[in-house]
Amino acid sequence: MDKVKLIATTNFGLEAVTKRELIELGYENLKVTDGKIEIEGSLKDIAVLNLRLRTAERILILVDRFPATTFEELFDKVYDIDWTYFLREDDNFIIEGRSRKSKLFSISDCQRITEKAIIEKLRTKYNVSWFEKSGPRVRIEVSLLNDVAEITIDTSGDGLHKRGYREVNYKAPLSETIAASLILLSYWNEDRILADPFCGSGTIPIEAAMIGKNVAPGLMRKFDFEKFAFIDPDEFKEEKKKCYQEIDYNKKLSIIASDISHKAIEIARMNSEILGLEEDISFFQKDIRELDLPNDYGVLITNPPYGERIGKKDVDELNRELGKLYKYLDTWSFYIISANEKFEKNFGKKADRNRKLYNGRLRSYYYQYFGPKPYKK
Incomplete structure (x- = not known):
């Protein structure tokens, strides 16, 4: 996978600041919406953005985006993704969900269908009846907005505001x-x-x-x-x-x-x-x-x-x-x-x-x- 679409999430109201950072880092063709900026890049850029961006909250891989108004559509489209590329047999993949203004409004059902589709796809490569999920964490999100599903993988782990230097806080700290x-x-x-x-x-x-x-803000932490x-x-x-x-x-x-x-x-x-x-x-x-x-x-x-x-x-x-x-x-x-x-x-x-x-x-x-x-x- 040479080219990927990445998403830098931001605090609401601070998208322009993160966009300016991205431009200074040499990125072009940026798509800005509320709370996030879409970036055309490569797998190498995952390290660059996580290590260097000071104002972004997370860096996500945009795996796919598609219309979904039924659970059958959601299952089929998630299954079509090559999850054997992204996940090992023992990876601890965790499905998170969001839904707004969509027919598929039950977040727990969307999570369940997404996980089922991923498991069925992984079984085409791994001959197991049960995935132990004992390995590294991989956070996957299914997010629906206006009947469009967005499947992302969180590359950051803990939010990027956690630099690694603030071991002790005082009262109500600013992030x-x-x-x-x-x-x-x-x-x-x-x-x-x-x-x-x-x-x-x-x-x-x-x-x-x-x-x-x-x-660089990410030098003291793990991703x-x-x-x-x-x-x-x-x-x-x-x-x-x-x-x-x-x-x-x-x-x-x-x-x-x-x-x-x-x-x-x-x-x-x-x-x-x-x-x-x-x-x-x-x-x-x-x-x-x-x-x-x-x-x-x-x-x-x-x-x-x-x-x-x-x-x-x-x-x-x-x-x-x-x-x-x-x-x-x-x-x-x-x-x-x-x-x-x-x-x-x-x-x-x-x-x-x-x-x-x-x-x-x-x-x-x-x-x-x-x-x-x-x-x-």
Whole structure:
């Protein structure tokens, strides 16, 4: 199988960020829909995308797509797929399902029919009456939308937000993929100061350091595709080697991470040490009211506590303090993600740009305040 269709799934509202990443990696002919981007590629690209994409949630192989309004149609079309290419006799293939606006609305029945068709096809090669499923995991999904079935194989395994460096969390952490998206949507680059006054477990500063030093986000973790029968392990090793060679170890960064909680700072520093980035980020305990930052065209990107995490009065007060800091740092750009509908009122200024997105299932807004461009001598 030389050519394959791949799907990069994304958080809703962040498709454009992932598309930009894909274009920068050299991919063309991208098809963007809600929450996913379809890519024309090869099996080699499975390693490239899983290792390198910072904002995608998963990388799927699009095995087939076809109309299905009856279980007989679904069975026949799934059976027509050459599952003996994708699956070994002992692979632990797991069938997941979704259905929306389709005649085949029973997800459990769709899963059952799909599994039955796969088993019948595998029996044409493997002479067994029962598949033990004792081998590597292969997650297969049957998804129906408007009576069209889509059969995919998940190559990532755990979601791509699980980088492998966050061994301990602090309260309600921002996912790594969303943090990377916030940074890539900002005006920050590796030559400017970046500050996060509510750093929590350090996700935004760590993701920024990884971007600044060109550390591929997937280097510290495992993927399901590494054990797939049809994947060449040498190609994955070669791509991983390239990623290590491209890290800019000599790049000096100015990243400031603070939080009122001493425990949060300890956790954040420990997470950064796992990646060897502790010298690139200045961690310290500080209340935002006492924060002293150089007024030098920096970029503040943060996820302040809001409604579900602390009391309403405290939320309003913290947002007012952010507004005061913005007025003081008049050369800085501010980027704040919040689920608080009254954020702009308390901050004291309407955002230059506002993007709606979802942090988990929580509808949030990314408020963007653009400062002046850095003066060049």
